[in-house]
Amino acid sequence: MADKTLGAYNIADLREMAKRRLPRGIFEFVDRGAEDEVALRNNRQAFEGIKLKSRVLADVSSRSLETTLFGKTYSMPLGISPTGTAGLLSYGGEIAIAQAAAKANIPYTVATPAMTSMEEIAEQVGGELWFQLYVWADKAQSYKFVERVKSVGYKTLIVTVDSVVGYNREYNHKNGFEVPLKYTPRMLAQLLAKPGWFVSCLLPQLLRRGIPKYENYPAEMKDKITAKTFDGSKMKNDTLHWDDLKVLRDRWPGTLMVKGILHPDDAALAAACGADGVIVSNHGGRNLDASVAPIQILPEIAARVGGKTTVIVDSGFRRGTDVIKGLALGADFVMTGRPTLYGTAVAGEAGAARAIEIFGDEINRVMGQLGLHSIDEITRDCLWEPSLSP
Numbered sequence: 001m002a003d004k005t006l007g008a009y010n011i012a013d014l015r016e017m018a019k020r021r022l023p024r025g026i027f028e029f030v031d032r033g034a035e036d037e038v039a040l041r042n043n044r045q046a047f048e049g050i051k052l053k054s055r056v057l058a059d060v061s062s063r064s065l066e067t068t069l070f071g072k073t074y075s076m077p078l079g080i081s082p083t084g085t086a087g088l089l090s091y092g093g094e095i096a097i098a099q100a101a102a103k104a105n106i107p108y109t110v111a112t113p114a115m116t117s118m119e120e121i122a123e124q125v126g127g128e129l130w131f132q133l134y135v136w137a138d139k140a141q142s143y144k145f146v147e148r149v150k151s152v153g154y155k156t157l158i159v160t161v162d163s164v165v166g167y168n169r170e171y172n173h174k175n176g177f178e179v180p181l182k183y184t185p186r187m188l189a190q191l192l193a194k195p196g197w198f199v200s201c202l203l204p205q206l207l208r209r210g211i212p213k214y215e216n217y218p219a220e221m222k223d224k225i226t227a228k229t230f231d232g233s234k235m236k237n238d239t240l241h242w243d244d245l246k247v248l249r250d251r252w253p254g255t256l257m258v259k260g261i262l263h264p265d266d267a268a269l270a271a272a273c274g275a276d277g278v279i280v281s282n283h284g285g286r287n288l289d290a291s292v293a294p295i296q297i298l299p300e301i302a303a304r305v306g307g308k309t310t311v312i313v314d315s316g317f318r319r320g321t322d323v324i325k326g327l328a329l330g331a332d333f334v335m336t337g338r339p340t341l342y343g344t345a346v347a348g349e350a351g352a353a354r355a356i357e358i359f360g361d362e363i364n365r366v367m368g369q370l371g372l373h374s375i376d377e378i379t380r381d382c383l384w385e386p387s388l389s390p
């Protein structure tokens with residue numbers, strides 16, 4: 001029988017395996033951060049200084065990770081963040097991750113720039129699907145798009161607001177993987193250097209679906225990622241304003257969340273515009289390199305809007321202990337981006353499932369080590385806060 005662990009005992013193992021399997025430019029697109037990658041490193045380092053206090057002799061033989069969010073009960077307090085290019089990591093990568101999430105009973109977020117359409121993902125995957133929206137410069141086009149998301153049956157809309165002016169990811173200039181992709185001998189050499197990925201991902205993609213495209217985009221915007229006409233400026237929207245959020249609130253009857261919040265005042269503004277939740281996120285360290293880590297600002301945001309508005313956090317979560325720290329610091333739920341991308345690059349759906357399983361096992365074990373039986377027992381009391389000691 002195949003080894004269900006895939007030889008990966010933690011998320012870092014999956015990352016190393018994905019690095020070996022993927023062409024360099026694609027791995028770096030997933031893995032790296034903006035500019036000097038200070039935010040990327042800080043997202044991880046910020047967890048190290050947070051310490052947990054164990055309780056003992058608590059009969060932890062029965063433990064449950066079940067978590068209820070917006071009236072739905074999930075198997076654990078973890079969901080999958082939207083990521084645009086899973087289809088470049090394994091064939092049909094978005095479906096692979098969404099299926100792994102559905103089988104694990106956790107939510108998966110379809111990204112606006114997915115390489116599989118929202119219709120196909122909804123049709124093939126039975127689980128809880130959320131949809132992430134980038135509002136385009138052409139707002140009328142975006143509102144039409146929201147109608148389509150609604151008509152496909154999505155009930156949760158996440159509006160990402162931290163990417164309105166683009167980003168500075170210098171490694172993309174250096175490794176040659178910029179959209180529109182240009183066929184250069186260096187790029188072709190990178191692709192051919194990874195025959196396992198080439199045969200299992202790129203070849204079936206080209207034969208069955210053609211050159212990868214952002215499949216959700218309306219026809220007039222849907223260029224192949226290699227097309228010279230591909231115009232990134234259509235994607236950006238630096239006029240985005242709270243008034244636009246109010247319009248979206250009026251148009252979206254389901255759950256509405258705002259992703260990319262890093263200031264308590266913005267969390268309060270989002271709630272005032274009618275958002276049901278905020279996602280505290282620095283886009284995984286991919287945008288503003290001097291950004292505070294979400295786990296660092298989370299307590300201030302939770303103190304401001306927690307209890308009134310759902311607070312979710314992502315960026316840098318790689319261990320069960322990280323998830324528990326996020327919940328103890330005031331989050332209702334945690335999301336994760338790269339881990340299931342590494343997983344799907346390694347082994348499609350099985351790899352994404354392995355990433356989710358690792359999180360679940362680790363959360364479960366750490367709850368036992370802390371003397372906890374259920375997720376709602378994870379409170380600030382689990383944290384060692386010397387400044388609060390007498």
Ligand SMILES: Cc1cc2nc3c(=O)[nH]c(=O)nc-3n(C[C@H](O)[C@H](O)[C@H](O)COP(=O)(O)O)c2cc1C
Pocket residue numbers: 029030031043081082083084085111112113132160259281282283284285286314315316317335336337338339
């Ligand atoms: C390859 C990649 C693509 C992403 N694409 C999107 C996207 O289309 N929309 C979005 O809101 N966030 C996007 N993100 C950010 C994630 O939703 C999430 O905030 C981030 O990955 C969390 O950090 P983590 O990877 O350390 O868990 C992307 C992240 C990665 C790594």
